[in-house]
Amino acid sequence: EAQVTQNPRYLITVTGKKLTVTCSQNMNHEYMSWYRQDPGLGLRQIYYSMNVEVTDKGDVPEGYKVSRKEKRNFPLILESPSPNQTSLYFCASSLSTGPRNTQYFGPGTRLTVL
């Protein structure tokens, strides 16, 4: 089954404790992206990757890191999480960029930073 998977689905952590949210897709998509969703703000892009070893900042990259060492994986790293990073996080992928390329989303990771 074609899908985007994220782990963990739920995470409660404390300020400053490094964490990684994994994202994997099995559709051989070139493009992958991370978004965060906050009430009243919709989804905002954190980072994206056009291909292996090619990543760039989105609209809200502060406090996050990413890497793309393999085509299928695009982990999101929070080196020192803070309470304002409490949010619902989505990984998404599409075959490529371009206006016609539909982005498919993972199930989401609900992160709480105490």
Added chain:
Amino acid sequence: AQKITQTQPGMFVQEKEAVTLDCTYDTSDPSYGLFWYKQPSSGEMIFLIYQGSYDQQNATEGRYSLNFQKARKSANLVISASQLGDSAMYFCAMREGPGFQKLVFGTGTRLLVSP
């Protein structure tokens, strides 16, 4: 300025009736894509329908159709014959140049379908 505007925070509709969810967008790029996603209470983002800026016809996918009015920069989602399972948040989004690196989302409309 907002790129995607959804002016209806919430909508109510009775089962089996049709409902229109509004979306207006702002871009100066001639090439762009418009998408609608559904987010049920379980949280996942489900792709519903796509409309390209150069598409001549309005997109349709089953009970979903997109009322695309390019000159007015609107891309309203029409759900025909609403079902209880349609109760969810609905997001309009746009992919535009240069590079088409991201989806820009509206703030969403919460739809509640009553029996």
